[in-house]
Amino acid sequence: MxxxxxxxxxxxxxxxxxxxxxxxxxxxxxxxxxxxxxxxxxxxxxxxxxxxxxxxxxxxxxxxxxxxxxxxxxxxxxxxxxxxxxxxxxxxxxxxxxxxxxxxxxxxxxxxxxxxxxxxxxxxxxxxxLGENLPLPASEPATALTPRQQEILLLLAEGLPNKAIGRRLKLSEETVKTHLRSLFQTLQVHTRTACVTVARQRGWL
CATH class of the missing domain: 3.40.50.2300 (Response regulator)
Known part of the structure; x- marks a missing residue:
């Protein structure tokens, strides 16, 4: 055809x-x-x-x-x-x-x-x-963040280091690192900057 x-x-x-x-x-x-x-x-x-x-x-x-x-x-x-x-x-x-x-x-x-x-x-x-817009492919299903991960992501976007995030949320620095590793895995990134960038692209920030 x-x-x-x-x-x-x-x-x-x-x-x-x-x-x-x-x-x-x-x-x-x-x-x-x-x-x-x-x-x-x-x-x-x-x-x-x-x-x-x-x-x-x-x-x-x-x-x-x-x-x-x-x-x-x-x-x-x-x-x-x-x-x-x-x-x-x-x-x-x-x-x-x-x-x-x-x-x-x-x-x-x-x-x-x-x-x-x-x-x-x-x-x-x-x-x-002919003036049409092409349809976008379906978005990948959003992976829900835990409330704690969302809090850490927001503070990460503010540029706070791990120690300051821990003080703000009353968490140990090691616990913050654990949550960050989980966020990096979810977003398939390996840097803090990329984590914030991809989260914004997904509408999480």
Whole structure:
């Protein structure tokens, strides 16, 4: 069954931003049947992408999350602050629902997995070009924190060291460390900064 939308206008233009050149070539070939007179430009870095955007108006930018000079999420957030109006979707090897939701919050219209088939890719890009937002993947089930873990997380977000958290909650420093290890395991992180960042992304802070 042909999944490509039949109403994508002729002459649309896309900008693909990814630092893997072989992947860019394959992506261009996969998108070629999407519309007549399709223009597909590519950039291997954020700097190159911004040079393209300065010289041409694109209907859609497909942006990788991991780029050599700046992360995709950081780029999205900065472009939003700068008031750039070009629609952007993320095309990434990540299968994480968390990454997809973070991308949407940063301003992306959709999140497309690099594991998608050519037909799935053309369908997704076609829908974006027709003004739709792609549905987000289902979020991972939230793991409930204990009241004590929530208290420690809030104090961690304030930047308090373990000893100060213990004094505030009348706990030994070793008990605080035990709760932190549990939090790190729950959030699949290994630093305090990452713990706070992921907790905020999940809406726990």
């Amino acid at each position: 042909n999944l490509v939308p039949t109403t994508v206008p002729d002459g649309v233009s896309l900008l693909l931003v990814d630092d893997h050149l072989i992947f860019l070539d394959g992506l261009s070939l996969a998108l070629a049947p999407l519309a007549r007179d399709l223009r597909v430009d590519s950039a291997a870095s954020v700097q190159a992408a911004e040079q393209c955007l300065a010289s041409h108006d694109y209907d859609l930018v497909l942006l990788d999350l991991k780029l050599p000079d700046e992360s995709g999420l950081s780029v999205l957030q900065r472009w939003q602050r700068e008031g750039r109006s070009t629609p952007v979707a993320i095309l990434s090897a990540s299968e994480s629902a968390q990454d997809a939701h973070a991308a949407r919050q940063a301003g992306a219209l959709g999140f497309i997995s690099k594991s998608a088939s050519g037909a799935q890719l053309r369908e997704a890009v076609g829908r974006l070009l």
